[in-house]
Amino acid sequence: MMMTEEPPGRVAVVTGGAAGLGRATVERLLEDGFRVVVADLDRDSGESLAKECGPDVRFRHTDVAVAEQVRSLVGFTVAEFGGLRLMVNNAGVSGSMRMSILDEDFADFQRVFAVNLLGVMTGTREAARHMAENGGGAIVNISSVGGVQAGPGVLSYRASKAAVIHFTKCAALDLAEYGIRVNCLAPGGIPTRLLASATADDEMAKRIRAHMAATQPLPRVGTPQDVAEAVAYLGGDRSLHLTGTVLTIDGGATAGQKPLRPARVP
Template identity: 55%
Template structure:
C-alpha cells in the first residue's frame, strides 16, 4: 500500500481483533514491523503468522504491569527499537438498568485495563523513545469519554481519564520529542458493544445491540457506517511523520456524533425549498 512507516517498529495492544487488528494490518501495510499484544492467544498467533517475520505476537494482559513491560521489551529485542506505541486494549463496563443499580463491582478491573494500562504503556514506550530520538504514542479513548450519557459509568469515566492523561503526557513528553495523541472512536461496529451486555441472554443481547446501533445511526450526522479501518487510517496519520507537529490532540472518529445531533431532512420534490431553520 505505501511506506509511511518504513523502518518503524510499532506495538499495538489489543491487536488481535476489532479496531486493534485493523491498526496492526494498516501499520504492516505501510512498512512497519509490529508486535501484537492481546489476551486472545489464538487470534493473535494466527494474525502474526499471516504476516511472517514482520509481525510478532506476545500474549499480554495490560492489567498486569510485568506483561506489558515484557511486550515493550519484546519489540526492542526483536526489532531493535520502538517508534510507535498504540495503547488500544480496553474493556467495557457491565450494563446495568441504571446507575442506582450499579454495584461498581467491575470498577477496579476496568480502571486497571483502560487507564493504568494506557498510562503504563505510555511510560514504558516513552522511556525508550526519549533516549532514541522521540516517537509517537497513540491512546485509544472513546466518544464515551467526551460526551456525557447514561449507562456504563465506569467505562465513560475511564475513557475520559485517558483523554486528560493524553493531554498531560503530551505536554510533559514534548521536551523529549515524544508525541502523545488520542483517538476517540464512536459508532464503530465491533464485538465490543456486546461485551457490556454479557450478563444478558442471547436474545436480550441481540435486542440490546440492535437498539443501540439504531440509536447511534439516528444520532450520527454522517449516514455511512464507520469501520475499524477508518480508525486505523487515523492511527496511521498519528504514527507517521506527517503528524510531527501534532501532539495533545483528541481526534473523534465518529461520523460527526460529538459535533452535534444529526439533522434529517425529508427529500424534496416538486421544487420545494426548506423553510428557514429547517
C-alpha cells in the same frame, strides 16, 4: 534536552491487536512498512494473526493491567525488532451495561480502570522510557466518544475513557521535550465486539447501534479501518507537529445530532 533526531526504524506495538480496531491497525501499519508486535490476551487469535501476516509481525501474550507484563512487552519488542517508534495503547474492556446509576454496583470498576486507564498509562510510560533515549517517537491512545460526551450506562467505562483523554494531554506536555508525540483517538459507532460484551443480549446491541446510526450526521457506518487510518496518520511523519490532540471518529455524533428536516422531494 530537546530530541530532534528521526526515531530509528518503523516498529510499532499494538495492544489489543488481535481483533477489531487493533487488528485493522496492525494491517494498516504493515502497509506503511512497520514491523508490529501484537499484544493481546487472546493467544489463539494473536498467534493466528502473526502467522497470517508473516515475518514482520510478532505476538506477545500480554495483560496490560499488569505493569510488569507491559514492561516485558516493550523489552520484547526492542529485542525482536531493534527499537520502538510507535506505541498504540488500544486494549480495552467494557463493563456490564446498567440503564440507571440506581442499578449500578460498580463491580466492574477495578478491572475496567486497570485495563482502560492504568494499561494506557503504563504503556505510555514504558514506551516513553525507551523513546526518550532513542530519538523520540509517537504514542496513540485509544479513548472513546463515551469519554467525550456524557451518557447513561457503562459508567465505569465512560469515566475511564474520559481519564484517558486527560492523561494523554498531560503526557503530551511532559514528553514533548524528548520528541515524543502523544495523541488520542475517540472512536464511536463503529461495530466491534466491545459493545456486545457490555449488553445483555445481541438484540440490545443491535438497538443501540441502530440508535447511533440514526442520530449521527453522516449517513455512513464507521469501520475499524477508519480508526486504523487515523492511527497511521498520527503515528507517521505527516503529523510531526501534532501532540496533545483528541480526534473523534464518530460520523459527527459528538458535534451534535443531525437536524430534523422534511424528506427531500426528488
